[in-house]
Amino acid sequence: MPEFMEPFRIKAVEPIPFPTTDERREALDRAGHNLFRVPASAITIDLLTDSGTSAMSAAQWAALLSGDESYAGARSFENFETVVRDLTGYDEVLPVHQGRAAERILLGTVLAPGEVSISNTHFDTTRAAVESTGATAVDLPVSQRSPSAFGGDLDLASLRAWLGGADGSRVRCVVLTVTNNATGGQPVSLSNIAKTRELCDRYGVMLLLDASRFAENAYLISERESGHSHRSPREVAQLVFALADGCWASLKKDGMANIGGMIAVRDGELARRCREQLIAFEGFPTYGGLAGRDLDALAQGLLEVTDPAYLEYRAKTARWFGEKLAEAGLPVLQPTGCHAVYVDAGELLPNVPPHQLPATALANELYLAGAVRVSDLGTLVFGRATAHGEDIAAPRELVRFALPRRVYTKSHLEYVAETAAAVAAKAGQIAGYGIVEQAESLRHFTAVLRPLDRPVDRTPASERPART
The missing domain is CATH 3.90.1150.10 (Aspartate Aminotransferase, domain 1)
Incomplete structure (x- = not known):
């Protein structure tokens, strides 16, 4: 048997160019x-990004045909909302057209000028969303000097110093990007997330996840972190979501589709304020700039990805x-x-x-x-x-x-x-x-x-x- 092989058959093909x-x-x-x-x-071979470049499954293509294109309260949104709630445990679910829209709405609602967002590393569009509010983005990744099973972790000592320091009152949120795209796609350990949660609770700071690659992070936890090998990736992902106050995600990654994103939070008042921005810039809260068929494809993708x-x-x-x-x-x-x-x-x-x-x-x-x-x-x-x-x-x-x-x-x-x-x-x-x-x-x-x-x-x- 080969070391690994694709766990799928190829059902459609696309020619690729060979420029001279x-x-x-x-x-x-x-x-x-x-x-x-x-x-x-x-x-010829495009490895620019994994965002929006996935090949969808037969089940996802079938889901497109059942899309409900009603402007408000579509059945497709109900399917999507049910899947996201089951996965994350968050009651408030807002679809958006892609991840940077989710960042702009959620961070724009959470942050104010002069405040601070701390992260294991803000990716490029995340930093832009933070800075557009007049807030400051501070990156505190663990040292990258030597290989680590969890090189995506947040530096807890630095976070503790920030939260307990003179500028601690300016810190409005901590963002964990899972996996940490800017530092080599490295995972964040469940232990690091739990300890970050403890510090956030101690200082009254919101903990948010950039969960665009939540399934891959969960799998690497189950593979590398002691005490979790008996858990399925979906179970690990649910443990991760349970430690945060909310998340956003570009579902063009682990949503296994070509467009789409989401905001999911616990706080009803925060969700209400985000919905106001969603209506103003993305669309009605039950479609968020997406077609109903997109929501059905995403719901199916979120089931397949774990x-x-x-x-x-x-x-x-x-x-x-x-x-x-x-x-x-x-x-x-x-x-x-x-x-x-x-x-x-x-x-x-x-x-x-x-x-x-x-x-x-x-x-x-x-x-x-x-x-x-x-x-x-x-x-x-x-x-x-x-x-x-x-x-x-x-x-x-x-x-x-x-x-x-x-x-x-x-x-x-x-x-x-x-x-x-x-x-x-x-x-x-x-x-x-x-x-x-x-x-x-x-x-x-x-x-x-x-x-x-x-x-x-x-x-x-x-x-x-x-x-x-």
Whole structure:
């Protein structure tokens, strides 16, 4: 028997493009050397994100046909609400169109100017949601200096110091991102969540979960944390939800669907205030910007995602893929999680300093070598531009090889590993990038970059050829 295999059959297929070397170079040039701006028609293997890229099951496709498209009080919402309540234990359930809408509504309701949100790590859109309220986002991850089974944990000593310190009264909420996407997709232990809950109770602070990958976190707890191996992933997930005051989630991840998100909380008054924002910006509270068929597909996905066979396959795939990338010569963060494999571009490219964006450089070389698209999670994403235009570097120069759910097979990932080997072999020749244009917030989505081994293009963006 193989070490692992897909616990499903493939029922529909989609052709993938194979752009030539010249076509890849032209596509990257037209995109301003930003992989977010490269059209999908020029990508062979797309590991940019696991968000909204899942392949849905036959049961989910069937659920689409039973969608109730009533504007108010649709049967599809009732199905969705029942599944979420059973999973989380929270009575108040609000659907939204995706995770960043949930962050904006919930954090915008909880936080006020001058307040503080503390997290194991706020991801990019979470930080933007916090800062848009006038509050401050503070990250307190555990040390990343050595591998840990639960590298996604919150640093409890630092949290205790914050809550008991001079600025403790400013802390309005603690957010645990499970799994911790910004620090290598590492899980958060049940013990860490419980101890965080104790500190929040002691100081009267709300504990919230970014539960976008709740099932993967639950599986890794059952696999790695002593005393929980006898529990199913769903049982572990319910224990995690029971420790928090509420959550939000992008259900484009562990909802196993292509669109959708949710807010779920205990406090009826908080839910009422969130519903006011939901009605103003997303839609009526029983559809939240989604079609009824989307809600039915999400309800089914939330049942499927805690299947132990699926989650075991997911974890073993990431582990195997990490080994393949390490064999190819890439410095892989260990242990791997479930939704992605992370590579330290700073270690691979010591000749490229952080302000020259080594994670971007590695990601772009992978695209040029084989039309493989991955995500930069280094200084372009998590760095901070100063008033003088200089960048404060990110803690690490990571590149994320995200794994869309039920999309790619072993042979697809072997192709990625072969491409990675070709890039690793010429690591010493890879140059960095500079920023030509950037937005004030979430700059990585739209930034225009330039290779530092080429002259600056002074042509205004409005006069450049349109990308295809």
